[in-house]
Every structure is written in C-alpha cells, then in structure tokens.
Amino acid sequence: MTPYTLEQFNQLAPRLRQRQLLDCCYCNRWADQVQEFAPFASVEQLQNIAARVWAYLDEGDYLEAFAAHPRIGDLQRLQEKFTSAEQGQVALADASTLEELQRFNRAYFETFGFIFIVCASGKPAREMLATIKSRIANSREQEIRNAADEQAKITQLRLGQLFAV
Template identity: 65%
Template sequence: MNIEHFNNLAFEHRRALLLDCCHCTRWAERLLEQGAAESVAELQQRAADAWQDLRESDYLEAFAAHPRIGDLRRLKEKFAGAEQGQVAAADETTLGELQRLNDAYFDKFGFIFIICANGKSAREMLAAIRTRIGNSRTEELRIAAAEQVEITRLRLDKLFAE
C-alpha cells in the first residue's frame, strides 16, 4: 500500500490499520486528526511525535496488546511472530527463564516487558529483561515507551511495504 491509497481509505479502515501498528486509541486518533500525510516519512514522524505527548494510561493500552516474550501459546495466536525475533527457536530452558522473568517483571511494573525483538535472539532478550528488571518503574516505562516507538515504526514500514 502507498500513502495515497492509505489516505483514501475510509476513516474506520485507516483507524483499524493504525491500531494494528500500535494499539493505542488516543495515538491513532491524534494521527487521524492531523489529516492526510504527504509521505510515509511524514506519517512516521507524526506517529513518533504523537506518541511522545501521550499519558501513561495510553502507553499501557498499547503495551497490553502485545504478546509476552516467551509466551508461546499466545505468540502462535498473534500475527506478530516475526517481531518476536528468534524466540520460537529458543531452547526450553531459555523460554522457561523468559517466562519466569516476564512474570516477575509484570508483578514489579504492572505491564509486560516491551522490547523491539526484531532480529534479537531469545538469549539477547533474556539478557535485556535481566538488566531492565532492576530499573525503577519510571525508568522502565520510559524505556518501554521508546521500544514501542521502534515497534510501531517497523509495523508502519511493513504496512506500506505491502
């Protein structure tokens, strides 16, 4: 799809496509309120800018739509398989540790571990969660929000590559 095709879609269809890229209602609405973008690059910039002006509750809405890294049952149900890096090929010990730390992370922060997993091995993600679980909630929310920006960028790229 190109940007012109996207701009000519019905409002609800554009909204649904944006929510597929980042499941945050306020974020999608802000982008749509700005009207048609002239290029994918402009839409990408608007997307990043709109994300920065949101509240914690908006971030948590987006985070909640992600599968947990290491939750194989849910990963198989989601379209996001490619975004989950190489988790599916990981050994059971690594996956078990990812699951355990995901649970501990959620218990500590109140949201799932968010990482742009594209191209990362399960061991790399395990190392990241081990490091990040020691952060404060404020710091971790900031990091997770930045990771979401990258995930959204990749999803928008994929949308416009189709």
C-alpha cells in the first residue's frame, strides 16, 4: 500500500480509493459503504466509519473478507501477498510449531468452513497456536463473531498504514 496524506486519499478517484480500501479489508459491500462517507475529516473518522460499517454487515460479507487472508502459518502464500509483520512472528517459528499450526488450521477450516482469523501482528507462533486451540471448540456462530472482531482489528491496522506518518 502506498502511504497517502488524508488529502491525497480523499482526492483519489472513487475506483482507486475503493481499491485501497479493499486492500485493507477485502469486502466489496464494506468498501462501497465506507467510501460513501468520503471525503474524510481525519484518519480517526475513517477508522470509526470503517468499524461502524463492518459491525452491520452479514456473514456473507465477513466470509468474503476472511477468504482474502492467508492461513496463519501458510508461509508461501504469506510471502506472495502479505508482509511478514502481518502474521506476527510465525515465520520465525520452529518446524514442529508450524506443523501443529498447519494441522490446527486444517481442522479449523474443516470445522467452520472458513480460515482461522486472528490479528497476529507482532505475536509469536506459539501464541497463535494457543489461540486457535482455545477457539476450535467454539460454535460456528461464536467463531464468526470472533473472526469478525479480529478482522476489524486487522482492518484498523491496515487503514492506519495507508497514511504517511
């Protein structure tokens, strides 16, 4: 993502601004609705609007956003699309931890029908593993809520990264 000033972001053509929003959270309805509020008075206003819009979307919208993520521990896809900081310190984990993380990711997907979503920024692989283990016994409804909450955190981080400091 290219860092913008708020003024530059507000002046982007709607299609380009939507592309930047989709890079933060790949959900078309979310990006469309957030964009309706442009121009934004501040980054904080944009982040607040983004969070409010996200809270009122439905499961299909959440699943669209989840599907755009690499699985935690999927290092090949991570390297192709995302920065290593986005998945915490997973790339630094030992082979046995990564294997267990991949095994739990498969089980999670088979159980819930979507990938495990967690805001992993700066977290070690062992913490990710403990989190997935603690959530795998939840109901699907609870996991949709958990994943949506984690997606909201990820989106907030990415929105902040859109702007030059």
